[in-house]
Amino acid sequence: MTKKEIELRQRFTQKKEDADKALAEGKTEEARQLLDEVKELKNQIELMVEGRSLNVPDLPGGENFVPELERNPEGRKGAEGDKEERQKKFTKLFMKSLRGKSLTHEEREFLENPEFRAMSGKNEEDGGILIPEDISRTIKELKREQLHQLEQYVTVEPVATRSGSRMLEKNGDMTPFQDIEEMGNIPETDQPKFTKLSYSITDYAGLLPLSNTLLQDTDQAIMTYVAKWFVKKSIATRNALILAILDDLKKVEFKGLDDIKKTLNVTLDTAISAGAIIMTNQDGFNYLDQLKDADGKYLLKDIPSEPTNKMLYGRRVVVISNKVLKTKAGKAPVIVGDLKEAVVLFDRQQQSIDYTNLAAGSFETNTTKVRAIEREDVRKWDEDAVVYGQLSIKDEEVKKS
Template identity: 95%
Template sequence: IPETDQPKFTKLSYSITDYAGLLPLSNTLLQDTDQAIMTYVAKWFVKKSVATRNVLILAILDGLKKVEFKGLDDIKKTLNVTLDTAITSSAIIMTNQDGFNYLDQLKDADGKYLLKDIPSEPTNKMLFGRRVVVISNKVLKTKAGKAPVIVGDLKEAVVLFDRQQQSIDYTNLAAGSFETNTTKVRAIEREDVVAWDKEAVVYGLLSISE
């Protein structure tokens, strides 16, 4: 039996950072309202957590070399040729609201929209059989009439080191809460994001200006 090729390992350094937030709430509000304020706050912190991770991941991707996408053919070529076949099968197409709006209006010769519904998720779209992920313009910005279109497998491109998933706690006695009649809600998570396989994604800039 011949020996197989050997896997190669390398060290990947990371630095864990605490990401935290403190939100004071009026005890009077909590007592008098019939709304589930604490439940809403918990969901709000979850959204903040997702936004934090998006910012960390996009900061890594922003350091990649940018390539010009003149149109859909360049996106298709990226999937067919530029990316490794092992990557393109799990690739997504990530863009911002401007890029999605541009892609969502494209039609074929028969007047049918090129973006298709994902059968099991009617509110989500796919292009060339790949999921289209939309990020807010506030986070992923359009510059000089060019929208970012990131094609590839982000799970291969970056690694998330999650040392503490978001934990939420509160007090109505400590940290000045007693003196101000407030309840202070604290959320903390500890993580870092580093680049792994830079060839797993292509960072394209698609011209969307007419």
């Protein structure tokens, strides 16, 4: 992917956002003009993609014949082979560099090719080398296996720029389609209630020391080691950002299960309540899990398809580690609602790495220090979609319902 195509994709994303905003604000003419520009950018990008996919035919020539690819460096880069082969080459050079082996000018140029670099329009701030697809894939697979990642419960919005906005319609404010006659016009008054939510991507980084003996291991072993560490750091970072948003909500005292039921029945909009979960920590779950009804049956029920998970009033009970979601002053957090409506995580989908075996104490400790960076922003969307309750977990009797 050339620098020109990257710039076109960035312009496409921004113009599309501007068009969506104009349309939401009822500026029909402006929206139409912007959409025409978006279509033109789309056509240019598709032409570039099509051109990149074409194979270069064999050309006849004598000893003095200079192929076009050699005269055109950009063409040579595009002819490195298919994507899979280029990714393999990138991974090989990445591991060679990580082990501290010197790279040729050509190898360094390939490693820093814009196709693999983290491109955001602010390259000087990005730094590092984009994580190879092999490691990125392993990170995603490992993340899916983790139980305590909160991002699975919120809305994750992929973004292609470091800052911007999205026009989102709250579930509780959703307007229905209008009844119109055949060939009739849609009433102008039917305007959905969109909320503009801005984001500004932040870089989050950490250091991992790799012993130089570990770097003598196989590529796969090193990549797995780095991926596992990255997953732990990524989950911890995103959990902290999401919990900071939730912790900023007004706290409500839950005196017993009746308060949880009232929250589901009355406090939350019905559209929100239908998709609600009940999130608590180990202390809160332990308390709820011991409650019984008048017949001596436990109030928490098994989810038929997931025997190890529980539900209360037909809603999934999500248990978070005490280390992540803390009990304070004898009160366990019980967060009730649809977190996908309450919190949005803007994911820049960029994970990059840089490393050194000289600075940051690496020389003295015979290690290679890996600096990992990922980029995201977390914003509050609809605070009415969730209630942050605090349930006393002291030994006194809690009213059962």
